[in-house]
Amino acid sequence: MAYKFIDNYREQGARKKLVELLKERGITDQRVLKAIGKVPRHFFFDETFWNQAYKDIAFPIGDGQTISQPYTVAYQTELLHIQKGDKVLEIGTGSGYQTCILMELGAKVYTIERQPSIYAHTIKVLPGMGYKASFFLGDGSKGIEEHAPYAKIIVTAGAPFVPEVLLKQLKIGGILVIPVGDEKSQKMITVIRVSENDFDRIELDTFRFVPLVGDQAW
Numbered sequence: 001m002a003y004k005f006i007d008n009y010r011e012q013g014a015r016k017k018l019v020e021l022l023k024e025r026g027i028t029d030q031r032v033l034k035a036i037g038k039v040p041r042h043f044f045f046d047e048t049f050w051n052q053a054y055k056d057i058a059f060p061i062g063d064g065q066t067i068s069q070p071y072t073v074a075y076q077t078e079l080l081h082i083q084k085g086d087k088v089l090e091i092g093t094g095s096g097y098q099t100c101i102l103m104e105l106g107a108k109v110y111t112i113e114r115q116p117s118i119y120a121h122t123i124k125v126l127p128g129m130g131y132k133a134s135f136f137l138g139d140g141s142k143g144i145e146e147h148a149p150y151a152k153i154i155v156t157a158g159a160p161f162v163p164e165v166l167l168k169q170l171k172i173g174g175i176l177v178i179p180v181g182d183e184k185s186q187k188m189i190t191v192i193r194v195s196e197n198d199f200d201r202i203e204l205d206t207f208r209f210v211p212l213v214g215d216q217a218w
Contacts, residue, residue, distance in 0.1 A: 141214030157212035
């Protein structure tokens with residue numbers, strides 16, 4: 001893909017409309033909405049498809065992966081309750097759009113992607129936009145143990161269960177957000193680590209994600 005980092009009034013206006021749509025769909029966190037309104041989503045698209053960038057839809061990015069629907073990004077991000085300085089583990093870098101939203105909220109992001117071609121592309125694009133996360137190539141279903149514990153963990157692919165290894169990498173008081181189900185649909189799950197061995201689990205709305213592939217997943 002060819003990327004031109006051009007952000008004109010048309011794209012800025014489209015983002016404002018997207019923010020209003022997300023408000024109508026129930027997103028209330030003003031910080032999340034502000035981040036959505038700032039990150040230029042069209043930078044993650046080939047110029048040919050810029051007219052699709054601010055629609056509330058997922059879009060293919062190659063290798064069977066997608067850039068997530070803006071509503072889904074906002075929904076998961078809102079559940080994380082990001083505070084400035086939070087160490088966040090993102091499972092599934094993908095296009096990097098979610099990564100940018102997290103960083104706009106002040107998170108220190110460790111993000112892992114299993115597809116080498118997507119990883120190689122994203123580690124060039126995001127720094128060029130001014131977003132400097134810590135990037136890793138590997139099996140995200142196992143987390144990144146050497147940098148644990150994390151205040152927040154977000155999984156951007158559908159898992160068959162909540163991997164125990166991810167729970168162990170969550171700090172006490174930390175939040176894990178993960179879609180869990182079969183390959184057709186998943187329930188969004190929030191897990192809060194209450195103590196060393198106690199976790200509160202909340203089951204929320206139904207979504208459809210690409211599958212989480214790895215040793216602790218599909």
